[in-house]
Amino acid sequence: MLPNVIVSVYILALQLRHCAADLCNWTGSGFAAGVDSRIVLQVRLRCTEGSVRWVYPGQAVRVVLEPNLSSARRTTVCIKPSPSFRGASVFIERAGKVELLVTDNERPEQVFCFRADGPQRPAIYLQASPQRDGAWSRRAMGFRYELLGNRSAAPNLGHSGLQTSCQPCNDTELLMAICNSDFVVRGYIKNVSHHPEHQTSLVEVSALRVYWQRSGVFEQQVAASGLSRSVPSWHGHIHTLLQCHVKPGDGEFLFTGSEHFGEAWLGCAPRYKDFLSVYQTARATRRNSCDFPLD
Numbered sequence: 001m002l003p004n005v006i007v008s009v010y011i012l013a014l015q016l017r018h019c020a021a022d023l024c025n026w027t028g029s030g031f032a033a034g035v036d037s038r039i040v041l042q043v044r045l046r047c048t049e050g051s052v053r054w055v056y057p058g059q060a061v062r063v064v065l066e067p068n069l070s071s072a073r074r075t076t077v078c079i080k081p082s083p084s085f086r087g088a089s090v091f092i093e094r095a096g097k098v099e100l101l102v103t104d105n106e107r108p109e110q111v112f113c114f115r116a117d118g119p120q121r122p123a124i125y126l127q128a129s130p131q132r133d134g135a136w137s138r139r140a141m142g143f144r145y146e147l148l149g150n151r152s153a154a155p156n157l158g159h160s161g162l163q164t165s166c167q168p169c170n171d172t173e174l175l176m177a178i179c180n181s182d183f184v185v186r187g188y189i190k191n192v193s194h195h196p197e198h199q200t201s202l203v204e205v206s207a208l209r210v211y212w213q214r215s216g217v218f219e220q221q222v223a224a225s226g227l228s229r230s231v232p233s234w235h236g237h238i239h240t241l242l243q244c245h246v247k248p249g250d251g252e253f254l255f256t257g258s259e260h261f262g263e264a265w266l267g268c269a270p271r272y273k274d275f276l277s278v279y280q281t282a283r284a285t286r287r288n289s290c291d292f293p294l295d
Helices: 002-013 171-180 274-282
Strands: 015-018 026-029 039-045 047-057 062-066 076-081 088-094 099-104 112-115 123-126 140-148 183-195 200-213 221-224 230-241 254-262 263-267
Touching: 026 039, 039 047, 047 062, 047 123, 062 140, 076 088, 076 099, 088 112, 099 112, 123 140, 171 254, 171 274, 183 230, 200 254, 254 274
Parallel strands: 015 039, 026 047, 039 062, 230 263
Antiparallel strands: 047 140, 062 123, 076 112, 076 140, 088 099, 088 123, 183 200, 183 254, 200 230, 221 230, 254 263
16 A cells, blocks of 8 residues: 555646647647656546547646536546556546556556546546656557446446446346446347457347447347338347356347447346336336336
């Protein structure tokens, strides 16, 4: 803990120099700080998603996120380091404290999320590691960011990246998932591929109905039915952790989950007939959290 504290105090003691940026994205150079190693570049971004790209990284960059989210008191910030992210660490500043979020040896394909509650706007520090020869390094690093409101399934995320539970959802969790998830679709598992290098699995889904989705993860296709008419269907992929040991299964499922940087991540996924039983029982006793369309 002591090294992190020393670094945190050191960062806060540095001078800040403001840099120009558009509302969502920033691209800048370490040369902007000049030869003064005490200067930290400060950038303010006002969108709910965007990117930061730092070329010739020097000392540090402080990114303040100030989106127009007056209706969302509880906000979650997620960042995804670029594939070329090397030689830097990421710190977060919230509630007056600075915490280490991403170290230099983390896998860049991971997604890191943190809560940003309270009146103060969250800030992200990108600190370059010292170069042995003291020369400017010809490299670029950065990250994509997104801010999520209460509707997203953000509690499944943490400092160590995605933390999806592999246990089946109970009735209460399922009833909340159909109301709060970024996507809810009904369909079949077409294929499952595993990727040990990323510790993830990819579920290919053929969906009969998309009840809603935050972005265009599931795309509509038109397939011939053999009866001189077209039958609409949807196709998409859902990510989950390799440790969940997802396998192809027969039958119809209701898939729910969260979306991060254009990717769908699996939440609750009961068989559709089991979901119907749970929802109809809850609606009969007025325990359903929201109304869900039934076919």
